[in-house]
Amino acid sequence: MRSTIITAALAQAATAAIQPRNFIYIIPDGMAPASQTLARAYEAMVDGEATPQQPLIGAIPIDQLPVGNVRSHSANNLVTDSAAAGTALAAGFKTNNGMIGITPAEEPVGTVLEAAKMAGMKTGLVVTSTINHATPAAFSAHTINRNGLAFISEQQVGYSHPLNQSVDVLLGGGACYFKPSSDPDSCREDDIDLIRHAELSGYYVTQDRQSFTALQQGQNISLPYLGLFSSDSDLAYEIDRQQQPEADREPSLTEMTELALQALTRETTCTGLNCTATPGYFIMIEASRIDHSSHAHDGAAHLHDVLEYNRVVDLVKSWIDEHPDTVMMSVADHETGGLTLPSRWDPRPLAGANHSVDYLQSAMEAYTGDSAADYAADLAQAYGISNADSAALAQSESFAQDLADLLNAQSGLAWSTGGHTGVDVTLYAYAAGEMRDELVRDLAGSHDNVELPRLVEKYLKLDMDKVTRRLREDVSWLQ
Amino acid sequence: MRSTIITAALAQAATAAIQPRNFIYIIPDGMAPASQTLARAYEAMVDGEATPQQPLIGAIPIDQLPVGNVRSHSANNLVTDSAAAGTALAAGFKTNNGMIGITPAEEPVGTVLEAAKMAGMKTGLVVTSTINHATPAAFSAHTINRNGLAFISEQQVGYSHPLNQSVDVLLGGGACYFKPSSDPDSCREDDIDLIRHAELSGYYVTQDRQSFTALQQGQNISLPYLGLFSSDSDLAYEIDRQQQPEADREPSLTEMTELALQALTRETTCTGLNCTATPGYFIMIEASRIDHSSHAHDGAAHLHDVLEYNRVVDLVKSWIDEHPDTVMMSVADHETGGLTLPSRWDPRPLAGANHSVDYLQSAMEAYTGDSAADYAADLAQAYGISNADSAALAQSESFAQDLADLLNAQSGLAWSTGGHTGVDVTLYAYAAGEMRDELVRDLAGSHDNVELPRLVEKYLKLDMDKVTRRLREDVSWLQ
Numbered sequence: 001m002r003s004t005i006i007t008a009a010l011a012q013a014a015t016a017a018i019q020p021r022n023f024i025y026i027i028p029d030g031m032a033p034a035s036q037t038l039a040r041a042y043e044a045m046v047d048g049e050a051t052p053q054q055p056l057i058g059a060i061p062i063d064q065l066p067v068g069n070v071r072s073h074s075a076n077n078l079v080t081d082s083a084a085a086g087t088a089l090a091a092g093f094k095t096n097n098g099m100i101g102i103t104p105a106e107e108p109v110g111t112v113l114e115a116a117k118m119a120g121m122k123t124g125l126v127v128t129s130t131i132n133h134a135t136p137a138a139f140s141a142h143t144i145n146r147n148g149l150a151f152i153s154e155q156q157v158g159y160s161h162p163l164n165q166s167v168d169v170l171l172g173g174g175a176c177y178f179k180p181s182s183d184p185d186s187c188r189e190d191d192i193d194l195i196r197h198a199e200l201s202g203y204y205v206t207q208d209r210q211s212f213t214a215l216q217q218g219q220n221i222s223l224p225y226l227g228l229f230s231s232d233s234d235l236a237y238e239i240d241r242q243q244q245p246e247a248d249r250e251p252s253l254t255e256m257t258e259l260a261l262q263a264l265t266r267e268t269t270c271t272g273l274n275c276t277a278t279p280g281y282f283i284m285i286e287a288s289r290i291d292h293s294s295h296a297h298d299g300a301a302h303l304h305d306v307l308e309y310n311r312v313v314d315l316v317k318s319w320i321d322e323h324p325d326t327v328m329m330s331v332a333d334h335e336t337g338g339l340t341l342p343s344r345w346d347p348r349p350l351a352g353a354n355h356s357v358d359y360l361q362s363a364m365e366a367y368t369g370d371s372a373a374d375y376a377a378d379l380a381q382a383y384g385i386s387n388a389d390s391a392a393l394a395q396s397e398s399f400a401q402d403l404a405d406l407l408n409a410q411s412g413l414a415w416s417t418g419g420h421t422g423v424d425v426t427l428y429a430y431a432a433g434e435m436r437d438e439l440v441r442d443l444a445g446s447h448d449n450v451e452l453p454r455l456v457e458k459y460l461k462l463d464m465d466k467v468t469r470r471l472r473e474d475v476s477w478l479q
Numbered sequence: 480m481r482s483t484i485i486t487a488a489l490a491q492a493a494t495a496a497i498q499p500r501n502f503i504y505i506i507p508d509g510m511a512p513a514s515q516t517l518a519r520a521y522e523a524m525v526d527g528e529a530t531p532q533q534p535l536i537g538a539i540p541i542d543q544l545p546v547g548n549v550r551s552h553s554a555n556n557l558v559t560d561s562a563a564a565g566t567a568l569a570a571g572f573k574t575n576n577g578m579i580g581i582t583p584a585e586e587p588v589g590t591v592l593e594a595a596k597m598a599g600m601k602t603g604l605v606v607t608s609t610i611n612h613a614t615p616a617a618f619s620a621h622t623i624n625r626n627g628l629a630f631i632s633e634q635q636v637g638y639s640h641p642l643n644q645s646v647d648v649l650l651g652g653g654a655c656y657f658k659p660s661s662d663p664d665s666c667r668e669d670d671i672d673l674i675r676h677a678e679l680s681g682y683y684v685t686q687d688r689q690s691f692t693a694l695q696q697g698q699n700i701s702l703p704y705l706g707l708f709s710s711d712s713d714l715a716y717e718i719d720r721q722q723q724p725e726a727d728r729e730p731s732l733t734e735m736t737e738l739a740l741q742a743l744t745r746e747t748t749c750t751g752l753n754c755t756a757t758p759g760y761f762i763m764i765e766a767s768r769i770d771h772s773s774h775a776h777d778g779a780a781h782l783h784d785v786l787e788y789n790r791v792v793d794l795v796k797s798w799i800d801e802h803p804d805t806v807m808m809s810v811a812d813h814e815t816g817g818l819t820l821p822s823r824w825d826p827r828p829l830a831g832a833n834h835s836v837d838y839l840q841s842a843m844e845a846y847t848g849d850s851a852a853d854y855a856a857d858l859a860q861a862y863g864i865s866n867a868d869s870a871a872l873a874q875s876e877s878f879a880q881d882l883a884d885l886l887n888a889q890s891g892l893a894w895s896t897g898g899h900t901g902v903d904v905t906l907y908a909y910a911a912g913e914m915r916d917e918l919v920r921d922l923a924g925s926h927d928n929v930e931l932p933r934l935v936e937k938y939l940k941l942d943m944d945k946v947t948r949r950l951r952e953d954v955s956w957l958q
Binding site: 033034036037040041052053054055057059062063064065066067068069071073074075076077078079335338340341342343344345346414415416417419420421422423424426437440441444445446448 | 512513515516519520531532533534536538541542543544545546547548550552553554555556557558814817819820821822823824825893894895896898899900901902903905916919920923924925927
């Protein structure tokens with residue numbers, strides 16, 4: 001059988017007439033093809049009238065957008081991690097698991113975000129993990145080890161990056177990595193104060209709902225923005241976020257996305273005569289925690305983060321309809337958990353859960369009273385489980401997993417692994433009007449993940465190789 | 480969130496300029512999205528130089544063709560069976576699991592194959608199951624119960640079908656259903672001789688390699704053809720077929736497809752002046768046994784049936800390049816087995832298997848000697864397993880499953896269910912030249928399975944409703 005790299009479809013893009021000014025790249029980290037089926041059926045049955053025996057199922061926002069699929073293996077493993085996958089999706093190079101923005105030979109490679117910045121465009125990263133986590137890191141940093149989170153933060157705000165400040169919107173979690181060790185909320189081992197550095201570089205820094213609201217309302221607050229809405233952890237799962245007190249509630253991915261699009265559009269749209277010369281923007285938005293919920297086999301947290309990803313896609317589609325010089329592409333970096341939906345699966349039991357199993361386990365661990373079994377029963381109830389053996393649950397050393405297993409038994413969701421899988425992920429894309437036809441023509445088919453940023457490069461007329469040359473001029477900054 | 484049936488993409492097709500004469504519909508029964516990843520990696524590692532630690536992976540034939548995905552639920556279940564899915568794909572109606580070519584209210588509905596026949600086109604069904612199995616049955620028969628195999632056969636050769644003979648090429652297994660009970664090879668309970676009926680209706684009947692070869696070489700043998708290459712069973716798994724003695728070897732799906740395309744093209748291509756008036760053909764090709772291998776969790780049999788499906792797709796692509804008035808669409812009716820590929824999966828151990836577990840279990844059951852453990856060890860070896868506990872294996876009551884589990888442990892393939900799943904399946908399509916662009920534009924996105932035959936209907940300018948009215952004129956023929 002013939003076994004050749006097929007690049008015909010993407011090669012066509014080189015001569016395509018499609019010329020968007022702005023590119024929105026959305027990564028639902030770890031999302032399974034099965035997640036799309038799950039979210040659709042949930043919507044039809046919990047918000048709609050369908051049942052498993054009468055599945056009158058409509059469509060969710062991502063349903064308009066599949067155009068193909070994407071292979072995700074890394075340079076050294078059939079099953080990638082988010083660092084190698086992020087590097088492939090951001091820079092177009094296969095690298096080893098764990099590496100960020102460098103080749104297996106440890107040479108830095110330029111990313112589409114950096115190339116956009118070098119071309120004078122505005123750039124953004126909006127995520128629900130810590131902002132220095134593997135995927136956003138792969139667009140904005142270069143390091144041999146994805147765990148060098150303090151070092152990655154330095155690059156992200158231009159403290160130690162050859163291009164200096166290259167990201168105009170940074171919204172996510174992980175404030176502690178930006179604070180000097182003298183700060184009680186720091187998780188750095190040195191005295192570098194990246195918050196201060198950012199402020200001096202002109203960043204508007206926001207770390208709570210109040211200042212985020214000010215930013216939402218502050219049409220005259222100019223870029224760049226640095227928003228860090230958690231200390232050392234990821235932002236909350238969407239299912240938990242919805243239960244936070246409104247006054248202190250973390251921004252949702254949809255809220256952060258809308259804020260970023262408004263600011264990026266405002267600052268790349270001139271009102272004078274010379275508008276065609278104004279560069280546009282590039283933004284990467286990550287629904288980061290779909291992956292985490294899959295590692296935990298937490299069907300309820302998974303569902304709500306997938307639904308939130310769909311709300312982001314819906315917002316972006318509407319945005320593109322109103323701003324047709326903008327193109328969207330979305331793809332998971334890999335699949336996590338091996339989710340499948342066997343006979344007699346039923347999404348309805350997921351509706352009973354109000355919290356993630358991670359959240360509930362933390363609550364159980366923090367409990368100091370003398371009615372542990374009752375408390376465990378309450379927590380199980382908050383996960384939609386009414387028939388748990390609460391005495392056993394209170395004593396369990398795997399409280400979170402036990403809860404997850406109970407709900408999986410009720411909903412029939414089947415997970416095959418606690419890690420990632422190698423299955424192809426679904427490629428989604430959207431553009432308005434005739435540009436959609438060209439985008440679909442270019443993207444239909446199966447692609448290697450390294451092909452995707454090259455497409456962005458062509459559409460936006462960027463030069464990633466130029467960034468690579470710049471990064472390699474002097475590599476003393478690289479760890 | 481908005482939850483509406485999205486038909487925009489397919490509605491566009493109504494006004495599309497695309498006007499193929501011929502349509503090739505390929506159904507890889509039960510194929511998982513993961514099967515595409517598996518087959519691709521196997522090709523790169525067993526036929527190529529790649530390893531899991533250096534996965535330099537190219538592409539397989541189907542990799543050029545993904546354009547979207549398809550929802551598969553039936554009228555009464557989130558997880559469909561092949562009868563309801565076949566009815567959706569053939570006739571555009573949701574029905575209950577188990578039903579063939581009728582609505583849940585038990586009213587018959589016309590299929591694209593029947594509509595093609597009514598429009599004067601030639602038609603074909605080429606499968607590796609028995610020819611009266613659910614999927615081919617759904618294109619050519621109507622019955623409340625997919626298990627009424629004898630009745631389905633009668634309809635397929637026009638013995639009891641309102642349109643009389645509607646299928647010009649019938650190639651698959653299941654000869655016993657066509658023979659009267661007086662025949663020792665019959666599995667009918669009546670004296671209806673469908674072979675005789677077919678011959679009297681003009682069918683060329685072939686039941687072995689010798690007459691199949693005559694047909695391959697007999698350029699002047701005209702349609703219709705009835706080829707039945709097994710008695711009461713499906714055709715062999717591809718992995719087993721390859722070990723059959725050459726003189727008696729069953730035709731492969733690729734061989735049957737090529738024969739069918741040659742004959743259908745020959746008889747729908749006039750050599751005179753009035754060629755534009757010659758109707759074309761519609762053919763459904765099913766890689767039937769991918770599903771069976773998934774039920775059995777038999778990774779090796781699965782792989783080789785998926786590779787054979789890829790060879791069929793490769794043949795069809797070449798055929799379309801040479802006959803650009805032809806369009807191909809391919810989609811699984813559902814996913815089976817919940818196959819996933821977790822960390823450390825490795826396709827290479829599959830290369831050691833020369834037989835399916837079903838075949839080897841039959842061999843074990845037939846063994847009457849006094850060295851059962853040695854024989855079990857030999858059979859395990861034929862499945863690529865050298866370290867089996869052969870004494871335990873010889874005594875096992877689940878010999879096939881034990882073998883499958885051993886190879887799955889070596890290759891790391893993970894299956895989550897012995898049945899079907901509800902996950903979306905991948906939609907593949909191909910056309911030549913500019914027609915590809917239009918096809919991709921029409922098919923990109925997520926579709927309900929009932930939308931697909933309507934697209935065929937529009938492309939070929941057929942009228943399925945007309946067939947439906949005809950079928951309902953007098954339903955005394957319907958069981």
